[in-house]
Amino acid sequence: MLHKLLIGTLPLLPRPVMRHFAGKYIAGETLEQELAKLREMAGRGFSGVLDILGEGSSSESHAREAAEAYIQGAEAVAEAQLDTYVSIKPTHLGLNKSEALALELFGLVAARCRDLGVFMRIEMEDHPTTDATLRIYEALRPEYERVGIVLQARLHRTLVDIENLAPGPVDVRMVKGIYLEPAEIAHTDPSSIRRAYLDCTRRLLTRGDVHLRLATHDEGMANDLIELMADFEVPREDYEFQVLLGVQEQLWERWKLEGLNVRVYVPFGPEWREYSQRRLRKNPELFKAVMRQMLPA
Numbered sequence: 001m002l003h004k005l006l007i008g009t010l011p012l013l014p015r016p017v018m019r020h021f022a023g024k025y026i027a028g029e030t031l032e033q034e035l036a037k038l039r040e041m042a043g044r045g046f047s048g049v050l051d052i053l054g055e056g057s058s059s060e061s062h063a064r065e066a067a068e069a070y071i072q073g074a075e076a077v078a079e080a081q082l083d084t085y086v087s088i089k090p091t092h093l094g095l096n097k098s099e100a101l102a103l104e105l106f107g108l109v110a111a112r113c114r115d116l117g118v119f120m121r122i123e124m125e126d127h128p129t130t131d132a133t134l135r136i137y138e139a140l141r142p143e144y145e146r147v148g149i150v151l152q153a154r155l156h157r158t159l160v161d162i163e164n165l166a167p168g169p170v171d172v173r174m175v176k177g178i179y180l181e182p183a184e185i186a187h188t189d190p191s192s193i194r195r196a197y198l199d200c201t202r203r204l205l206t207r208g209d210v211h212l213r214l215a216t217h218d219e220g221m222a223n224d225l226i227e228l229m230a231d232f233e234v235p236r237e238d239y240e241f242q243v244l245l246g247v248q249e250q251l252w253e254r255w256k257l258e259g260l261n262v263r264v265y266v267p268f269g270p271e272w273r274e275y276s277q278r279r280l281r282k283n284p285e286l287f288k289a290v291m292r293q294m295l296p297a
């Protein structure tokens with residue numbers, strides 16, 4: 001109860017306090033800070049994902065600026081020769097304004113990424129955007145080989161979406177799904193979501209021609225996934241776990257020691273505050289530390 005009440009105060013926390021704790025989850029506000037964090041991760045043996053914080057662009061010009069920022073990000077990681085790809089929310093590129101705009105902008109970023117040899121992933125947001133996001137992915141696939149999608153285990157529809165993917169190779173980041181969706185269309189309890197994640201992964205493996213990126217910090221589920229990959233004789237070098245910067249680092253260190261590939265999602269950008277609040281809501285221990293910092297000694 002108290003935790004819930006205090007969570008409500010997050011938007012009121014002073015900027016320097018939030019910024020201090022956000023440092024665990026984001027690289028910073030600038031592309032230079034992002035590159036420095038990606039290099040640090042590479043030095044520790046982890047490949048990277050470049051993400052610019054932002055969603056729901058407020059105007060076409062904001063969406064165009066976001067696409068341009070992603071192009072600059074792709075150019076920077078190519079120049080730095082980092083094993084990093086770019087990962088983009090559809091509404092950051094204007095899907096909330098129009099599907100045609102988002103398709104155009106994803107096409108622009110994909111074309112530049114192709115020239116640079118950088119992979120681009122289209123992320124998945126809440127359920128009203130799922131159909132359009134899948135249409136954009138399918139529209140780009142024939143032209144751009146190095147484009148991937150995210151699928152959410154939480155949604156009932158995902159098993160059908162897997163069946164409906166056009167033939168040919170697919171690169172899928174499998175996630176539980178971060179958006180709390182209505183019970184009519186989604187699993188809501190943790191064990192059903194876990195089961196659905198395994199079912200979707202199995203369905204993708206049965207479909208074949210899939211590069212699987214397993215995004216999770218759920219160690220128990222990850223153990224089941226490792227077994228599943230072995231059952232399908234997928235060698236460890238052919239798949240990877242994906243994790244969020246600052247979340248369960250000991251787990252990824254262990255995975256790395258066990259010979260598993262781990263890729264770290266490293267967000268940055270001026271719109272860091274909302275993202276950090278979401279992370280703090282998820283992490284009671286860190287949240288308590290923030291609160292302690294706020295109270296007089």
Ligand SMILES: Cc1cc2nc3c(=O)[nH]c(=O)nc-3n(C[C@H](O)[C@H](O)[C@H](O)COP(=O)(O)OP(=O)(O)OC[C@H]3O[C@@H](n4cnc5c(N)ncnc54)[C@H](O)[C@@H]3O)c2cc1C
Pocket residue numbers: 123124125150152175176177178179215216217218219242243244247248265278279280282283
């Ligand atoms: C690389 C990556 C990309 C993602 N992309 C998308 C996307 O495009 N669309 C989408 O809907 N979702 C995305 N997600 C989020 C995903 O859907 C889940 O909400 C998130 O990964 C938490 O689920 P989990 O599998 O880690 O299991 P959980 O059971 O939620 O978490 C396992 C443990 O990890 C810790 N933990 C997990 N997440 C956090 C967090 N954010 N902050 C602090 N601690 C945490 C918790 O302590 C928990 O005990 C992404 C996740 C990752 C790792």
